[in-house]
Amino acid sequence: MKTTNKILALNTGSSSIKFALYETGEAEELLFTGSLTRIGHKGGAFSVRDGQGSSIASESFTLPDHDAACAFLFSWVVSQGEAYRPDAIGHRMVHGGPRYSSPQVVSPELIASLEELVPYAPEHLPHALKAVTYASKHFPGTLQVTCFDTSFHSSMPPVARFYPLPESIRSEGVQRYGFHGLSYEYLLGELERQGGHEVGQGRIVLAHLGHGASMAAVKKGRSIDTTMGFSPAGGLVMSTRTGDLDPGVILFLLQQDKMNAAEIKEMVNRQSGLLGISGISDDMQVLLSMEPQNLKAREAIDMFCYRAKMCLGSYAAVMGGLDTLIFSGGIGEHAAGIRSRICEGLGFLGIAVDECRNALSSSVISPDGSAVTVRVIATNEELMIVRHTLDILAGTVHRP
Numbered sequence: 001m002k003t004t005n006k007i008l009a010l011n012t013g014s015s016s017i018k019f020a021l022y023e024t025g026e027a028e029e030l031l032f033t034g035s036l037t038r039i040g041h042k043g044g045a046f047s048v049r050d051g052q053g054s055s056i057a058s059e060s061f062t063l064p065d066h067d068a069a070c071a072f073l074f075s076w077v078v079s080q081g082e083a084y085r086p087d088a089i090g091h092r093m094v095h096g097g098p099r100y101s102s103p104q105v106v107s108p109e110l111i112a113s114l115e116e117l118v119p120y121a122p123e124h125l126p127h128a129l130k131a132v133t134y135a136s137k138h139f140p141g142t143l144q145v146t147c148f149d150t151s152f153h154s155s156m157p158p159v160a161r162f163y164p165l166p167e168s169i170r171s172e173g174v175q176r177y178g179f180h181g182l183s184y185e186y187l188l189g190e191l192e193r194q195g196g197h198e199v200g201q202g203r204i205v206l207a208h209l210g211h212g213a214s215m216a217a218v219k220k221g222r223s224i225d226t227t228m229g230f231s232p233a234g235g236l237v238m239s240t241r242t243g244d245l246d247p248g249v250i251l252f253l254l255q256q257d258k259m260n261a262a263e264i265k266e267m268v269n270r271q272s273g274l275l276g277i278s279g280i281s282d283d284m285q286v287l288l289s290m291e292p293q294n295l296k297a298r299e300a301i302d303m304f305c306y307r308a309k310m311c312l313g314s315y316a317a318v319m320g321g322l323d324t325l326i327f328s329g330g331i332g333e334h335a336a337g338i339r340s341r342i343c344e345g346l347g348f349l350g351i352a353v354d355e356c357r358n359a360l361s362s363s364v365i366s367p368d369g370s371a372v373t374v375r376v377i378a379t380n381e382e383l384m385i386v387r388h389t390l391d392i393l394a395g396t397v398h399r400p
Helices: 068-080 108-116 125-139 150-157 183-194 247-255 261-270 273-278 285-288 294-321 330-333 336-343 355-359 381-394
Strands: 005-012 019-022 028-037 045-050 055-060 087-091 143-148 203-209 213-219 222-226 324-328 371-374
Touching: 005 125, 005 381, 028 068, 028 381, 045 068, 055 183, 087 125, 087 381, 108 125, 125 143, 143 294, 143 381, 150 183, 150 222, 183 203, 183 213, 183 324, 183 371, 183 381, 203 294, 203 330, 213 294, 222 294, 247 261, 261 371, 273 285, 273 294, 285 294, 285 330, 285 336, 294 336, 324 330, 330 336, 336 355, 336 371
Parallel strands: 005 087, 087 143, 203 324, 324 371
Antiparallel strands: 005 019, 019 028, 028 045, 045 055, 203 213, 213 222
16 A cells, blocks of 8 residues: 555435545545535535635536536546545445445445345435446546445344344344444544543443434444434434334325325425424524524424433433433534533433533533533544545455
8 A cells, every 4th residue: 555545535415425535644634625515406516625624616506416416526526636536435325234334345246236225225325326436437446445324333232223023024124224323433433532442432422413313322332222223214303304203104194195105205304304393494503593583493493402302311221321422413513502402401310511611612511520521523424434445445454
């Protein structure tokens, strides 16, 4: 392996692509990072910043689909010249299904296998596979690596992993997988860097609260439970996703001919959550600004915080207590009022928030001496992808 390597990380979502190019050597140097947003919707944007945070590209346009988005993105990367040509490319794959719980080198056989797993994540996997195809076209021969969001949760015990379904159904891979694993892996590493190994081995709840939202219970460095399940639509209330939903609701809508399967899929993933409750917006900042005058906005925020508080308490129960709570994601990192509401009334668990520190989004927002340390840590899924890709490039992970 070369002394330094440039690694491009691609984080492909259902309506966005985030990306970053790092040069790795003695240190990890960010060369540029950016995103394509609202793919398939009006009002999309392309933005890129250099390693110092200065803007180097910014455009507003509408991209009809992920094919157009990938073509645009890779053409832009190529246009940056040989100095920014990646030595390897890492991809976030939201779902590894029952087959994959560690990073994999891209091969024709892997692609064929992942295409078979599309039914597990039809909103995400097809788009991520498109990115692999476009990367191969623009950077032929470059090593590509897939990093699975479900890997982090493969340590969950059977009591948390399995649904109470017949064996014939469970044997088809219908189980709780969990997601946001790359984010959680990064946060756990940052916690150990900031607090030491012993802190990282404690009883931890990680809260990735953003457009997609989830929590994970981590004990002795291993995931023992998480709110998302078979799909990213389960668990907490999210921006447009329902979170946990009584299956009887789905059966009712189907049996009474209220909706067909495609309409239910659209409702569960894109019309519910904060948007569905408020009828106004899926953006937490917008709802917070409207809350004083708008009852529906207040109801949406209250439900978001209530469900998060409920899950936090349940994870403290299954771990026999709590040592550290970490907020991350767009809402978790920036919405002080949401952090405060989730923690409110949890003094019996040892959770308290210093409102001055919280307002500043300090790295530690709990008072000195609190039984539970409450932290705010910015996540970095792209850097986690880079690290996994570098491990394979360096030969510390087996390459077939």
